[in-house]
Amino acid sequence: MISIPVKVAFWQNSDCWGCHQSLIDLHLALLPVLPALEIVYWPAVVDFKYNSLEAREDGEIVVGFIEGSLRTKQDVEGTKLMRQKCAIIVAFGSCSCYGNVHGLANQWDIQELIDRKFSQVESIADESGGEPTEHVPGFESKIVPVDRVIKVDAYMSGCPPKSQQIYSAIGFLLGQKPFPMNDLAFCNDCALNQSGCLLDAGKLCFGPITSIGCSLKCPNNGSPCLGCMGPAKTVGVRAEKLNSMTKDLGAISSGDKKSIFEFLPLFLNLPLMAGFDLAGDILKQIKKHGAPETQLANLPPTTEEIASNLMSFLRDNPDFHEISNVCDTCPRIIGSKSTMTRVKRDYEGIPNMEDCLLEQGYICMGPVTQAGCGALCIKVNAPCTGCYGQTKWGVNQAERFADTVLKGFNISLSKEELLSQVKDPIGTFEKFTLASRKGGA
Amino acid sequence: MVKEIEVEPVTRLEGHGGLRVVLGDDGTVKDVQFNIQSTRFFEKFVEGRYCEHVPRITPRICGICPIPHHLTPTKAVEDAWGVQIPTPAYKLRQLLINAKQYSSHVIHFYALAAPDFLLGPFADPALRNVVHVINKMPDVGAMALKMMDFGQKLCAAVGGKAVHPISAIVGGMKKPLDEDVRDKFLKVIDEQIEFTKKTVDIALKVVEDYWDVVANVGVVPTYYVGLTKNGVHDIYDGDIRIVSPTGEKFDYKPQNYLEALGEHIPKHSYATHMYYKPAGYPEGIYRANTLAMINCADKMATPLADDALKAMREKIGTNVIHHTFAYHWARIIEMVESIEMIATLLKDPDIVNPDCKTLDVEPREGNGVGVTEAPRGLLLYNIWSDAEGICKKLNLLVATNHNIAGIEKSLMHSAKQVFEDKALDGLKLPDPWIK
Numbered sequence: 038m039i040s041i042p043v044k045v046a047f048w049q050n051s052d053c054w055g056c057h058q059s060l061i062d063l064h065l066a067l068l069p070v071l072p073a074l075e076i077v078y079w080p081a082v083v084d085f086k087y088n089s090l091e092a093r094e095d096g097e098i099v100v101g102f103i104e105g106s107l108r109t110k111q112d113v114e115g116t117k118l119m120r121q122k123c124a125i126i127v128a129f130g131s132c133s134c135y136g137n138v139h140g141l142a143n144q145w146d147i148q149e150l151i152d153r154k155f156s157q158v159e160s161i162a163d164e165s166g167g168e169p170t171e172h173v174p175g176f177e178s179k180i181v182p183v184d185r186v187i188k189v190d191a192y193m194s195g196c197p198p199k200s201q202q203i204y205s206a207i208g209f210l211l212g213q214k215p216f217p218m219n220d221l222a223f224c225n226d227c228a229l230n231q232s233g234c235l236l237d238a239g240k241l242c243f244g245p246i247t248s249i250g251c252s253l254k255c256p257n258n259g260s261p262c263l264g265c266m267g268p269a270k271t272v273g274v275r276a277e278k279l280n281s282m283t284k285d286l287g288a289i290s291s292g293d294k295k296s297i298f299e300f301l302p303l304f305l306n307l308p309l310m311a312g313f314d315l316a317g318d319i320l321k322q323i324k325k326h327g328a329p330e331t332q333l334a335n336l337p338p339t340t341e342e343i344a345s346n347l348m349s350f351l352r353d354n355p356d357f358h359e360i361s362n363v364c365d366t367c368p369r370i371i372g373s374k375s376t377m378t379r380v381k382r383d384y385e386g387i388p389n390m391e392d393c394l395l396e397q398g399y400i401c402m403g404p405v406t407q408a409g410c411g412a413l414c415i416k417v418n419a420p421c422t423g424c425y426g427q428t429k430w431g432v433n434q435a436e437r438f439a440d441t442v443l444k445g446f447n448i449s450l451s452k453e454e455l456l457s458q459v460k461d462p463i464g465t466f467e468k469f470t471l472a473s474r475k476g477g478a
Numbered sequence: 479m480v481k482e483i484e485v486e487p488v489t490r491l492e493g494h495g496g497l498r499v500v501l502g503d504d505g506t507v508k509d510v511q512f513n514i515q516s517t518r519f520f521e522k523f524v525e526g527r528y529c530e531h532v533p534r535i536t537p538r539i540c541g542i543c544p545i546p547h548h549l550t551p552t553k554a555v556e557d558a559w560g561v562q563i564p565t566p567a568y569k570l571r572q573l574l575i576n577a578k579q580y581s582s583h584v585i586h587f588y589a590l591a592a593p594d595f596l597l598g599p600f601a602d603p604a605l606r607n608v609v610h611v612i613n614k615m616p617d618v619g620a621m622a623l624k625m626m627d628f629g630q631k632l633c634a635a636v637g638g639k640a641v642h643p644i645s646a647i648v649g650g651m652k653k654p655l656d657e658d659v660r661d662k663f664l665k666v667i668d669e670q671i672e673f674t675k676k677t678v679d680i681a682l683k684v685v686e687d688y689w690d691v692v693a694n695v696g697v698v699p700t701y702y703v704g705l706t707k708n709g710v711h712d713i714y715d716g717d718i719r720i721v722s723p724t725g726e727k728f729d730y731k732p733q734n735y736l737e738a739l740g741e742h743i744p745k746h747s748y749a750t751h752m753y754y755k756p757a758g759y760p761e762g763i764y765r766a767n768t769l770a771m772i773n774c775a776d777k778m779a780t781p782l783a784d785d786a787l788k789a790m791r792e793k794i795g796t797n798v799i800h801h802t803f804a805y806h807w808a809r810i811i812e813m814v815e816s817i818e819m820i821a822t823l824l825k826d827p828d829i830v831n832p833d834c835k836t837l838d839v840e841p842r843e844g845n846g847v848g849v850t851e852a853p854r855g856l857l858l859y860n861i862w863s864d865a866e867g868i869c870k871k872l873n874l875l876v877a878t879n880h881n882i883a884g885i886e887k888s889l890m891h892s893a894k895q896v897f898e899d900k901a902l903d904g905l906k907l908p909d910p911w912i913k
Contacts, residue, residue, distance in 0.1 A: 051516040054492045055541025055641040061585070062640060064627040065620065071609055080489045082589065084603035087486050109516050111494075138535050141523035150519040155743050155750075158521060159860065159873045162740030162755050171746040172498060172513040197541065197641045382867070384530045384648040384839045417638035417645045418652040422534055424642075460868060464527040468535065 042075035044098045046090065047129075048119045049080065050112035050183075051139065052105025056130040057081055059197035063204055070207060087115075093122045102129040103183055106139040106472070111174035113186055120187040127206070131196040133183045135426050136472025140180045143471055144463065147178045180472040195409055196424035196469060202409060217266065223247040224273030227256045235261050236275050241282060241293040243300050245273035246340040261296055264304035268340050276339045283346035297347055304344070362428050363403035363421050367412040369393045376447040380458035383420065394420045396447040400465055404441050405429070424469050431475055434466040435459070480508070488512075490590045490607075492542050493749075493878060499893050507897055510890040512882060514749035521872050529555045529841065529867045530648045536859075537642040539876065542585070544642045545578040545633060546852035549714070551872075552646045554859040557733070558846025559648065559867070561839050566831040567650035572714050573823040574636040574643070575850060579713055580816040581629025582853035583768075583809050587677065588622035591806055595684045598910035614912045618680070625673050628666065632820065635659050650835035657830050667821050674817045678786065681810040685793075687908035688803070694905065695895060696802030698888040699723040701754045701764035703739070703880055704774030705851040711775035711783075711815065713851040718858075719774040720754050720764065725798040727774070732849040735858055739875060742883070751883035752875065765884030766855025766877055768808035773798050780822070783815035802888050841867025855880045 047057065061067070076083050077098055078090045101123030107113050120126055131137045142150055156166040183189055193206055223244040224230050235242040235256075242261035248269040255262055286297075336344070364371065373392035381398035388394055394401040394415060401420035403412065409425045429437060439452045448455065459465050467474065485497040494516040500509040520539055524532050533551045537544035549571055556563065589608040596615070597606050612619030630640040636655055637643025645652045685692060700723060707716035720728045720738055730738045740755035740762070754762035764770070778784040790799075790807055823829055845862040855877030862871035895901040 049494065051494070051518050053538045053541040053544070055538070055544065058541045058641050061589075061626070062630050064623040064630075067623070068612070068620075071612065076607075076609065080487045081492060082490065083607040083609070084489045086489070106518070108518055111515055138523070138538050139518045141527075141535075142519050144526075145522060150522045153522045154517065154519055158741065160736060160739055160741040160752075160875060161743060161750075162736075162753075163742055163759050165743040165759075167743065169743065169745050169748055172496065172511060173746065173748055174515055196538065382528060382530060384867075386837060387835050390653075413639050414644045419534075419638060419644040419647070422531075460866065461526060461528055461531070464531060464535075468531075 042073055043100065044075045044077050046078035046098045046101045046119065046123060047076070047081075048078070048101060048103045048105075048115055050103065050105030050116065050132065051108035052130075052132055054081060054104075055197040056102075056104045056132075056203075059195075059200050060203050062200045066204060070204070074207075090118060090122060095121050096124050098123040100125045100127060102127045103133050104129045106132040106136055106180050107177055107183065107186060108139060108180060109174040109176055113177060114174075116183060116186055125190045126187065127191045127193055128183050128189045129193055130198055131194050131424055131426060131469050133189075134192050134194045134473075135470040136180045136182050137196060137424075137469050140470065140472025141464065141468065143179050147176055151176070182473050194407060194424075194426045199410060217248050217250050218268065218270055219248040219250050219266075220270045221249045222269040222271060222273035222276070223249050223251070223262050223266065224275060225249055226253060227262070228253065229256045234275065235259075236278055236282075239282075241279075241289070241296045241300075243279070243296075243304065245276040245279050246337070246343055247304070263296060264300045267304060268336050270337065272337050272339045276343070280339055280343050280346070283343050283350070286346075286350045297350075301344075301347060361408035363406045363408055363410065363412050363415070363425070365408050366410075367393075367403055367415050369415065371396070371446060373397075373447065376449055378449050380450075380455065388418055390418060393446060395442055400459060402438070402466070404445070405434070405438050422468055423466075426473075427470055430473070434470070434474075435462045438466055487515075490593070492540070497889070499889075499897070501897060505897060507890065507893045510886060510893050511746045512886045512889060514747045514878065514882060517748040521874050524869050524872050527869050529558070529861060529863045529869045532859075532861060532869055532872070533646060533648075534644060536874075539874075540852070541641050542582055543578060543852045543854065543857075543877070545575055545637060546850045546857045547876075548637070548643045549575060549646055550848040550850045550852075550857050551859045551861060552648055553848030553850070554846045554861040555648045555848075555863065556846065557848060558844045558861055558863045559840065559842050561649055562836065563650045564833050564836055566654060566828040566834040567836075568715075569823055569826055569828045570636060570651045570654060570834055571646060573655075573820065573829055574633065574645075575714050576816045576819040576823070577629050577632035577636065579853055580813060580820060581626050581633065583813040583816065584622060584625040584629060584677070586853070587681070587806065587809060587813070588618075588626075595688060596911045598907065601910065601912075611912065621673050621676065625670065625677070628663075628670050632663055635663070647835065649837075649839040652835065654832050654834050655829050660824060660830055664824050667817075667824060671817055671821065674814055678810055678814065681807065685807055690906040692801055692803040692807075694901065696888050696892045697800050698802060698891045699800045700884050700887060701757065701762055702770035702773045702798070703752075703754075703764045703766050703856050704771040705849060705856060706774050706776070709776035711771060711778045711812075713771075713812075713816075715850075718849060718856065721770075721773045721798055722754075722757075723798065723800070732847045732858065735847060735849075735860070735875075739858075741875070741879070744883075747882060749878045749882045751886075752879045753883060760883070760887070763883040763887050764880070765888075766880035767805060768812050769799060769802075769805045770855065771851060772808040772811060778811065778815050780815050780818035782818055783811055786811045786814050802892075841865065845871075852877045854878070 078085050101119045128134045151168045155168050226249045227244055243264040244262040247262050247264045248266040251266050371393045373396050375392040375396040377398045388397045399420045402423035403421040405428055406421055406423045407425040407428055414421050439455050481501045483499040488495040488497050496513040498511040502508045533548050536551050537547045539547045593606045634640040638645045702721040704719050705716045706719045718730045740753050742751040742759045744751050753759045754764050778787050843865040848859045850857050858875040860873040864870050
């Protein structure tokens, strides 16, 4: 960790505090982290008030974590203030990323919600009632994910994100140094420049566009440069060769594919959020915005072209690297001795601990849910309900679920039978993400 | 000129709150408001969900106390459907809720409350937090972190996840505790009991240091609400007990809660105000949480905790205690009970017994009530199910509701003490432990 504390702020929208609890659950592991943080706003833990956040310079705070859903007008206002004051904004947890279960409220008009809570509940016992209006902020009519209101730099999903995941993200963000942006490219220092160049041998190496200044460990071990020093102000002589290679990536080797996934986040300064879900973070940004938005500016034209070639490749080849799903980390057997013959409710029977829960008849969202949790629910015999968010966006999630599970699992139902046996499709398939649905609920 | 003092936001609080004190030109307190500024309408958006899925949604009400928000709706659905759970499931749930009680009370004492006492009320706000406590008192800090870690890891072991657990299901528990996991906790339980005893010593020293404050600031007579089982302190199961300002006790079956608990909708807070219905509003305003539980209990469920309760009553009074600052002391007594409960349950073979889920579960139409005691106060779910087991309606009374009116009442009392009686001027305050 670095010696000068980094300014961080934690903002809470309408939330449960669970993401913060998950952070605190690091317990003793927090001790080396705390001295590296200068916490300038965190109402749940420190005593700074709202006006102290307002008084900060724009962009002065290095990392801002935004937790919770945008339910009230105060939530939206505070979120915008955080964007103004923080250089990097992390959408912290599934509320911020997708709206979370609070988004289920989007099925109703806001007035119906208000009426139920403030006028109709059974325990109201006097003449009072109606929406409170004095010194309270007022409600947003629908919940939307945070990135519909401000630009988000990094997403950390999960309800809550696992403690270790938060640790890895904070470590990355704190360890993040400004790129040196040296004049010359890496190739100038590279031992393989004269003979044995990896690019000349047809392997992807990002030396021509990466800044000099590192210990040259990679080429000395015969490995390609992966761009960790960030871009150089000028490009090396083989930049055009690299450029033409990145224009035609159709038949590249698996080693080169791995290089691309390591290069992009390093070079573009995209935070490593969950280790194993690195590519997922990039893909999500590309799918949402067309291209990842980076902190970098004034790149040499060839460098920009190469980076955008790689983006386009990922965008146009969505199956190139599927985001890992919960099944990838689940210990249960898929293709087990069990077969789903009807959809069971969670209270029915006692599932065994070995076979896939879907094949035992229970709706488990694992196959269409992003990895990151380590299949915690499934390990205590409870089906996944999808809190880390979907692996594919902008589609009908019920149909996507049925199409996915009917392909790879022991299920002897037709798509129609499967879907018609689920009596609460919204609560089953979009419990955490309804607010992210295009065009609303 | 009317002067308004605004605290925005109230810090070291898990939710969203602002505080307003309005002073008249003669310096008298005209109004005190505790404005809770957010609500998310769980009451409404669980409508249409499978009843058995409600406990997988509602833990998101509170990340510090998700376990009561998982268990209580499960109990409500079991009540609605007439489901009896096996004894091992009952004990696993007791273990789970006590693990939460322990970790939550530790986090409250060390992270939320202690900075006020260890640094003193006039310390630099930039330093008055748990991070500074850990830096300045590393031994105590490390001990507190080990206690929280134990509690949260036990929550995760029994609940599947510490934050937003999933292991309870209508009919019991999805899975017992694994024996090797149980053994790991048994290995360190004695150390945790020692830590708890050290915490009691620290707390008693704080009480002694601040006795003038405890005895004289915020002594506010109200009603109290809590959970007891046959009069004994219980956080998983029992009847709703109301204690009047003079110490009379009234017990209600959870299903009859509407006879006792009334809700008033204030104009200035999204968290509604609760009161004891027969006494009316605002006369019937009650308080919940640790002191309320102590006032409700005839005795604690475990020996060391019961001794601690007796010691508190000897010092402050044997009848109902109205000292707001005694909430911290009451919390310590509950902390002791929770670690004793955990120790007993960990040694009980039932918690590794796989017979922890009944197969006899069928949805039926009707409504059911579940009650537990969350770390911040009584928690009640009333769930209406249709014949297919779809949730038609939910009424939800959470700890925040039960506390807000009482907090506002004690704030008004304290504001008058501060601004009108200048009661703080002569108070004896100790030298801060951390300077």
